[in-house]
Amino acid sequence: MTTTADLRLPIATAAQARRQLAAAVRPDRRGAIVAVLLLVATTVAGLVIPPALGRLVDLGQAGGPSGDLTAPLVVLGLAVVGQGLFAALGRARLTSVGEGALARLRETVVERALGLPQERLEQGGTGDLVSRVGDDVDRVSDALRQGFPEFLFSALTVALTVVGLGVLDWRFALAGLAAVPFQVLAGRLYVRVSPPLYAAARAAEGERSQQLVETLGGLPTVQALLLGPRHLDRVAARSESARRAHLDAVDKSAWFFCRIHLGELTGTAAVLVMGAVLVGNGSATLGEATAAALYFLRLFDPISALLTLLDEVQSATASLARLAGIAMLEQPEPEGAPAPAAPVLRLRGVRFSYADGAEVLHGVDLDVAAGEHVAVVGSSGAGKTTLAALVAGIHTPSGGTIEVGGSSVTALGRDELARHVTLVSQEVHVFAGTVADDLRLARPEATDDDLVAALAVVGADGWVRALPDGLATRVGSGGAGLTAVQAQQLALARLVLRGAEVAVLDEATAEAGSAGARVLETGMRRALEGRTALLVAHRLTTAAEADRVVVLEHGRVVEVGPPAELAAGDGPYATLWAAWSASRT
Structure with a gap:
């Protein structure tokens, strides 16, 4: 027996959506590699800043000649300029790659949609299709233009900053890990809970769009039969369902951020205590402790961005799965069917x-x-x-x-x-x-x-x-x-x-x-x-x-x-x- 769910336009799995996105990126893979390398250079330049500042602290504490400050200041200036330049070039290149990939994905989706039999579109709902090529494309576009570059940059910054902490002293890195359980727990819970919430929100938006299409498309009939109040009630009900679905997702986000801030507080305290202990027993200089604290504080923004972007990534992933579901539709090819011999x-x-x-x-x-x-x-x-x-x-x-x-x-x-x-x-x-x-x-x-x-x-x-x-x-x-x-x-x-x-x-x-x-x-x-x-x-x-x-x-x-x-x-x-x-x- 065919159910309503069977007639809906398909939604791809996460793995299928990733394959569709990879296929869209593949024609510009060299550009993607260049973009990633530029973002790595951005992160490396940023890693130079805390040790340079720490060196200035040690020189100031030692009370040496002012000429000794020249080299650290030059390194600090070059690092700041390099970080800004590499970040601008890397983000611009990554945005270009993302826009090209989105254009190719959009073209594939529209091509598949235009190739579908009309009865399939009617069964799946034209409103759902409009929602996919409209709202879902916008969400994926925003993610590729801003969310994904920021996510990648934040991930590189976190990974390489932890390496920098370890280079200063492995005990600083160990202290910083005190924040990880809170962040991992928050991230895992959010990743597990949010996908169905966002998928439900996208589906609710599709149903709302479908109801609007049906109401406006049949407006003359609605007016002739005085069905306006009934259709308004249906639109209101679909809109309320969409609103509640989004509120559910926002509610889970609020609990998510509480856990993130608790992890930041715990990690900062652990690094400061470790710095005090190591400086006190002579295992580290004040400048090194300062650099370690700056390294950890420097992690706040990228970790918060990384975890915060899970919200956007999950939303964009749900939209990408809906687009990929259309892109995966294959039109059956005739197997050796002869062309008509006569127009009968x-x-x-x-x-x-x-x-x-x-x-x-x-x-x-x-x-x-x-x-x-x-x-x-x-x-x-x-x-x-x-x-x-x-x-x-x-x-x-x-x-x-x-x-x-x-x-x-x-x-x-x-x-x-x-x-x-x-x-x-x-x-x-x-x-x-x-x-x-x-x-x-x-x-x-x-x-x-x-x-x-x-x-x-x-x-x-x-x-x-x-x-x-x-x-x-x-x-x-x-x-x-x-x-x-x-x-x-x-x-x-x-x-x-x-x-x-x-x-x-x-x-x-x-x-x-x-x-x-x-x-x-x-x-x-x-x-x-x-x-x-x-x-x-x-x-x-x-x-x-x-x-x-x-x-x-x-x-x-x-x-x-x-x-x-x-x-x-x-x-x-x-x-x-x-x-x-x-x-x-």
Whole structure:
């Protein structure tokens, strides 16, 4: 039995996420090595500072000539300048590597997401996908830009500073270790507790985004049915769940910091006591004790940063696992499936059920000959749009087969199917960019002459020429506004440019008024010349011009035949045609 959890988009394990990140970093591995070496140089330069200060203390205590202070002061100055210079170069290089890796990971995620069947995205939740490519990318970006460089620098500083303490006197290093149990305990508890908390927070954000997408995407229906309060309650509930999930993570962070500060207090006291003992018995100079104290105090910031960054690292790791879950999705490749030999559609016993188990189509059989135009009509909810989506490969049949040119749609693979079948739906999106950019989505190599020719076929060349910059006019978000008819004409022009032998049009004239519908019907008729077409017809004028009509009722084919013959009969189509004709008088 398929559960809701099974339908969600996958989340990678920590190991899988690390492999995805390593693959994203690999092209710039030399840059990563240089960055690490620069950060090591930064830490080494910083290690010179406490002994130099300790030497100044010893010289001041001895009361020697002031010239003896020159060498330690020069070393101190060079160390400070070197530390700042190496830190700036190292962090800049590491940030560059991180941004490049993130860009490659983001591209992989978007590529996989675009390659997923629409039904898989719908099952997983488009809000979850939006959350992943939005919020999760931002969190990983912040971590790679700031968190990870700081984490690496802090880790190097802690490790090499402990070595410096040991070089001064192993007993100083031993005293400093008094803080370690507190810090290790805090870190281990936090690492064990925080990942599920942050994973739950990311999941809650995804559910909140999904609810917002559903509410805003269906706003006209929500308003028409007065469902606003109900949807607001759902958004509020999802938002409250997300808030509580984040508060749980913050609450654990507070206890985490208490343990860190207790460790700092214990370690400082141990080093100071050890210094007093060693100076008192002559085992160490005052300058060495000063250097040891400075070394340990110097550990406060990197250790605090290191442990504090566990918070950001855990959050970013949860986001990275969500991104890697998408990046790991592989598109199944067809195994030796032949390309369609002829643009013929054949449906045998096609069934389809949505995730809730309700069957929408019940054993549909249909043959469409090469070059034939078949219109699918029926009342709302009959299964027309679902049938179109199945032929276009957006959904996968629950049973039965769909063939294009003798090859199964499911075996062809998405790329191969897209070369032979093109879907134009009633809800057309105009992408942000120029008109030319929008059209070249169908054929990137198309010339301006090709674009103009395609526009002319569908009757859109005139208004495109009238735009301020013609093909170079920006449309979509932030650009010139287009009418529903103009947007649909661009979609039909993309169909012409695509050159697919089979066209599936899902109520392509439904959003236009009467005058606009006539314009679109003319453009559609010219765009479909020479192509096999399956037309989901909302306006029966479209069906009247088809070669055959298929009438669907409750997911079953109840009538098939030429439109004129069916209109003259006494079957379901005749009833629909009579009602349609009466509404136009």
